[in-house]
Amino acid sequence: MKIRQETSAACLFVCTRGSKKKSSTCKGRGASGVVKAIKKELEKRGLHKRVRVRKTGCLGHCSRGPIILSYPDREILMSVDKKEAADVVDRLQSSITFANRRAPGYRSVGG
Numbered sequence: 615m616k617i618r619q620e621t622s623a624a625c626l627f628v629c630t631r632g633s634k635k636k637s638s639t640c641k642g643r644g645a646s647g648v649v650k651a652i653k654k655e656l657e658k659r660g661l662h663k664r665v666r667v668r669k670t671g672c673l674g675h676c677s678r679g680p681i682i683l684s685y686p687d688r689e690i691l692m693s694v695d696k697k698e699a700a701d702v703v704d705r706l707q708s709s710i711t712f713a714n715r716r717a718p719g720y721r722s723v724g725g
């Protein structure tokens with residue numbers, strides 16, 4: 615039996631639900647381009663093996679899409695544009711950097 619060990623430091627769940635023709639959904643508001651831009655930015659910084667980018671279904675904020683749910687911070691980012699990929703990765707990178715320096719028992723706000 616093989617056990618898959620999770621080695622990622624972080625994960626970004628990007629809602630890509632909907633139709634390209636419907637601007638009321640994340641897909642219609644450019645979610646696929648956001649995923650590509652973030653993956654490209656992660657690769658550029660050598661973080662692609664530490665950060666997973668997962669396409670997901672509706673996260674319940676359709677009119678404000680594309681929506682990204684970020685772990686470990688449990689943040690929801692709304693109306694993300696592909697031009698903001700570097701900002702998303704900056705934010706995540708600082709979170710990863712400080713994650714192993716948190717006090718024992720640390721819980722993020724709301725977590």
Ligand code: FES
Pocket residue numbers: 629630631632638639640641671672673674675676677679680681
């Ligand atoms: S379609 Fe993305 S949050 Fe609903």
